[in-house]
Amino acid sequence: MIFTKIVTRWYSNNKRILPWRQTKDPYYIWLSEIILQQTQVKQGLPYYEAFVSKYPSVFDLANAKENDVLKLWQGLGYYSRARNLHTTAKHIVSDLNGVFPNNYKDLLKLKGVGDYTASAIASICFNENTAVVDGNVYRVLSRYFEIDTPINSSKGAKEFKDLAQKLIDKKKPAEFNQAIMEFGAVQCRPKNPDCNICPLNSGCMAFNKNRIHELPFKIKSAKAKKRHFNFLVFISKDQKTILEKREGKGIWQNLYQFPLIETTREQSNGSFKNYIKSHHLLKNRSFELVLYNKDVIIHKLSHQHLYTKFWIINIDTLNVNGILVDEIRDFPVPIIISNFIDAFNF
């Protein structure tokens, strides 16, 4: 297939030098693939370096505490990736003698490893003939073959997987998989790709019909919902504050935060003090309440916009244990909390 030949050739001439391209050790490939899920190379790279440095082997990662893994992951988002990463490391050490599965089918059983990641590891580390389909592959194939099927539909997932599997270079699956992804990231970019210098342009159906900007086609997702977060930043005279671990379902699972009061609407200074004085951490106590951020901070996640206020509570003593403010940076926290901690300069 001419497509396969051109993409592979382009890759050998244009690929970036990246640390996970210097190895076929499944631990490092797995680590890089998890970090790079829904994450651009530029954003994930420093996290990869940090993990390799702190956890050079799967045994080191398995022996770590979850809090420390989450702390190193802090700021990267999609924290279930970090929790599953740790769970899988422990599984491989405890149940598999520290040896990674060596094929697609068994890799797929690992927590946090889906079709894409299993295909990537199987092809890169073990030369298995399994095509990867990530955001880059969707874009390249939908344009070159002018496919209008929504990429975020089950029909699209199957269609593109089958097509990629037909196109893969069976003699060099590792090369082809990385080539088509790199091609999508560097040449066949989402916006304003330079099609004039593209080695595939003569055969690209979307380019020849001037439909590059229309593909890939995606079903629109629902608009983000608004939530109102009020964080209670306790400060006692003995320099303590309170952090709570987020349990259960929802965002930021197992990360820490200041005691949170979620309200249906934005709170103003006067009424909020009256509203919280029966809170179990404040009941029958005297305290001073100061709103830290005059303008509400809007923290945007994929599906939620968090309208956030930090309320400073000066109080003599805490009626729970709390933590020393000097220790606050040891805890994994969401980036909005981390930004506050830095700005407030605890």
Next chain:
DNA sequence: AATTCGGGGCG
């Protein structure tokens, strides 16, 4: 099949 998980960057 649809929704839920983060955060950064870009036009």
Next chain:
DNA sequence: CGCCCAGAATT
């Protein structure tokens, strides 16, 4: 402001 990113798990 909307869209995208070397997707997976849950509902």
